[in-house]
Amino acid sequence: MLLRRKHARDAGEIGRDMTLRADAARDAGQWQTAALLYSEAARLLPNSANLRIQAGHMFKESGIHEEAEAHYKAAAAMAPHDADLALQIGHFYKSSGRPALAAEAYGRALTLKPKWDEARNELAALGASGWRAVRERHAPTSLASDVPLLELVPRPHEDLLVDHQEGVEMRRLGRRERTRWGIETTLRGVEAIRGFCISLRPVTEVQLYLNGQLIHRGMVKGGYLLKHERSDLGPRKYVFNIWYDFSSYVPGWHDIEVRLMDGRSRPLSHHTRIVIDEPLSERAHAASDGVVEVAVGDDRTIEQQIRSRRSMVREGRRAMFATPPQTILVQRADQLGDVVVSVPAMRRLRALFPEARIVGLVSSANRDLVETLELFDECLPIDFPDDLWERRRVMGIEAQRTLQRQLAAYNFDMAIDFSENASSRPLLLLSAAPVLVGFRSDRVPSLTIEIEGNTHDRWDGHEIVPHTNKLLGLVEWLGAMARSETNIVRRKNLSRERLAAFNLLETERFVVLHDGARLKFSRWPHYLRLAEQILAKTDVRVVMLTDDPVDQSSLPESLLASGRFELIDRRLPFDDFDALLSFASVFVGNDSGPKHIASLRGTQVVSIHMARNNWNEWGQENGGLIVSRRVPCTGCLVWHDPEECGKDFACITDIAPEEVARAVYRLL
Template identity: 50%
Template sequence: MFGSDALRRRAPLNANRQIAAFLIARGDAARDARDWSRAAVWYEEALRLAPSRGEIHVQHGHMLKEAGATQAAEQAYLAAQRLMPDDADLALQLGHFYKKVGRLAAARDAYQRAITLKPRWEEAQNELAALPKTSAATMEIPATDLYLAEAAQALADSSKSVRLVPALQPRPEGALLRDYNECVEVRQMGRHERGAWGVKRTVRGVATIRGFGISRTPVAEVQLLLDGRLFHRGSVRGPYALMQERHPHGLNKYVFNLWYDFANLPAGRHMFELRLLDAEGEARSFHDDIVIASPLREVDFPDSDALVEERSADPTLLEQRIRARASMVRSARRELLPRAVANMLVLRTDQLGDMVASVPAMRRLRELFPEARIVGLLTGANAGFAESLSVFDEVIVVDFPDDDMERRRIMPLDAQQALRDRLQPYAFDLAIDLAQAGVSRELLQLSGAPFLYGVEGSDFHWLSADFALNTRDPVNRLDVVPHSRKTMALVETLGAIVQDSFRTERRDDLDRKRLQRFGISAADRYIVLHMGARVAFSRWTGFPELAALLIERTDLKVVMMTEDRNVRPALAPQLVASAKFQLLEERLEYDDFDTIVSFADVLVGNDSGPKHLASFRGIKTVTLHTARINWSTWGHEGDGVILSRRVPCAGCDIFYDSEDCGKDFACIRDISAEEVFKAVRLYV
């Protein structure tokens, strides 16, 4: 059963949700009008109907804080924390709150928690560093808490020339425990896109709905609803025990990973609900506005494994078709840009000083793309200077004024349309904004270029690539590097990502005779099958079958490498007995390992270090890549091919919680031995 009586809900309760949404909207309006007390009342009323909305508890806390009701604000924040214990931003907000009310020790703990939840978060680190320092004797740290006491001492001891870093020391067992609550969490479903309805979660064609629920009562099924109407029922995996639970009280995790073709549903904006039903008929739901948009085509995005162009109204048949498809086989040599750069648009739509500071970067662009036609999109303030430099093949002057009332640069819609129409005939391949500030970044979207590049910003997720460089004055934390160097770094980074800098390197000090101790003669042609990988679930399971195919159909000797002592007993006796098979099942000295890799004809490996070493040594390499991360990022470089699979849940980024997959890692296990054998035959 889900939670207390106050939290139990029998589906559907559309009326309550609609009323809560109305109250939240009134609260938002009062907040925007800076009427803090009235906003707090509206949010409080909404929470009576939707007490599990952690984000509304946060807004309630913000309003109470601004209204001066600090004790009530703290209770609101803590209520949100109970619902969202792993929310780093909430921990940061708690730090701000405690700092404001003068509780510095609590603020310090909150900021540290934010950093723990989101490592290397600069904002939280800066807030922590900026807190007034107190001595170890006056810090609010329990005397029995040795861990915190040691941390305080390390922070307070400024006499040492090298400061210690308390954040890196192991935490005590108690600090690793977590408080869990019954909940529903969706980890993957579409992506947020900007459209006619604003920025909304958008699904196109075949999509995954992946996540989990935490429940005390066993979960029976997952239901998907659109505008209150049920359109799919699915099963869950579980129960799974919760890790490091502080107060075990019968909660378990139930995982879902549903593949569904949204092209079968009406396009447009809808209210989506994912509902988990437990064995007692109780329900808990996840709600969100979604936009169903037209499907994308695989031919337009050949390098993305997350795009699956497959049609079936039956989700079971859809999954069967996806899993029956051939694996993707791509060359390890790849380019970031979708095509060669023939036409480039460069934005410098600001002032003369900005243009002067950009001269080295613009000349570097010419060196990087010597054959490209480079067009400058400039303002009248800098066009004359630019034309005197001969850095552009053509200059387009645009009216893009800085408005005092708007406090930003603006361009009316009719002027935008005129600019888009003017730029369209150029068919730009790449558009780059040299501005460090984001005032002109949106203009890139009018270029029509398939590759858009500029300095990063939270509102510019649509950029094809972005760049960030921040230096800091030790006192005021502002930038200290000259603008010209930051702009040059922007351009140099573009050059680094579009140009292939990978080079192979052989070792002259390795002797092939070293192989004899491992049963490999000087005359043997052999293939290395490396079975290992640090992330256990990214290991392909078809190596024994592949070894049998290689022995049967080629003249290669097969050297299988593993550190798992359970591999040998599981191998077929005829494979182990073959004179063409050698199993190495121990950790080797590095030079021995490097020698075996360096003289191989081919190496087949998982997403792991050995395949990178093989490619670096110039060995033909076949990578078997799990879709948890993009093949184009961590697939090997150099010679060879990368095998992967198109699945809707590609990019899950699962690392520690392997149970979260819900599909038995079909993205790696569905690669067949026959497919890998054919890839090897490209080279032997």
């Protein structure tokens, strides 16, 4: 008994001595030493909550959070009603990056001491940081939002106002192309250089410099009020659209500068480096209105030459391929697994083009597998290694030349790269095929048909379907692009009797002219002259639909006197409107919805197409004729800011009534 008491006295004395040593280490900033001493003292004096707290503090300061947490929990078990201890534990969890446990501890401190501002402020600070308790969260049941979609909500007018700064904004200056000098901004032949400048002073002239030499000077249009400009006294917009022929310049790198001059010759300019390459021919790019040639030795200006040319008249029925491809190259020059997942897509390609000769370009290591699949008429193995140093697949210059000679013998009509990785995409160019197909990549900006088909896991952004499906998607996309079926849907419940309301007999032939379009600047301005010519040269009736009220007295005398002209300047019930479009012998309209409805009903359509987008994209598909003009600024996509055209929409206003009339006569 005496020995046990002696031992207890010794343990207590040792514990108290360690506590004193721990206090000294703490005061000296020796956190880890103090932590170990407090921990040992707490073992010797197991009923001391304070020693557990001090050990927790010191382990926390030492960054040993697991030990600190163990001591804090032990202290809390000994002193469950200690509000200050609960607060200290909250501080520990907050500094450890565990806000949920910190909030729980602060909440316990506030429960033990309800009016304690310090605990209440700590909880408020957690809430202000954006944290919330699990019980306050609402688990989403779907991807749909249950709150307003803010990106669709109209913004206050004031939020759209800006203070415009002076400068030059280019809307068009060449295009990115693969050239002998790399993938660079390139100019070829007749080009449009268009844009605008923002200036506080009136701008009087635009100048174009090449390698420091002045090569063009001309007028600007403006100054237009800037939309969304905050100040009524702010700068104005001055627009330029330069048509210039670069055919005479040496191919290669050049410095180009656009200068905008005010009355005091204070320039605003845009300067950059571009590549000039050989011009393209209209014959080789018959479907492109943006490729324009001008005559050598013609004394007229480029603009005079272009604007005096005849318009283009093309068939509405069209297809990507005039005839199905006869020879097709398929690239799969990568790994074994890549070949395997491509099998369904390759089979589908064969089904789409059953008569074509399909040649596979595959890595040498995969040749044996490919030949067992019997997918290709011929297999060409190549070495296209993945270079670990460059982290991409590479092929030396001599190997490229050898492959180019091999591929030239096949005279490919189309080449397809089945790899989603862009490393092999440049190989398509060695095939010299006129149609290149593959997944979209900036490394080959000249693909004819490309797809960017992806699926996304909501959280990590990676794919959620097998790669096989994506390859099938590429081939199905190719098939969709190659389709040329008509799309005619006639109404069985629509009767010609409705035409009587417009003074038309059921057996009478008539032409409908529709002068409307959502974009007012895309409306051809010569419909009345066209009506006069059709009435003069044919025996058909002419029904003109217009979006705007018309003063009858302003019409030409020949139309007022004609018994075969009907003007409708009011909104019609849809069935009446549909009847006019469905039973017309010919419909003439702008690039707008009614043109497409008439084509859908099987009516012969003459569409008058401006060059803001391509005629072969938005022209009607079921037949008829499409009238457009070749201009170098084709594809401008002008919409909200029509003043940026800079050429008064010559691409549509220069289409002559006689040209449209001849197209109508062809279809009657």
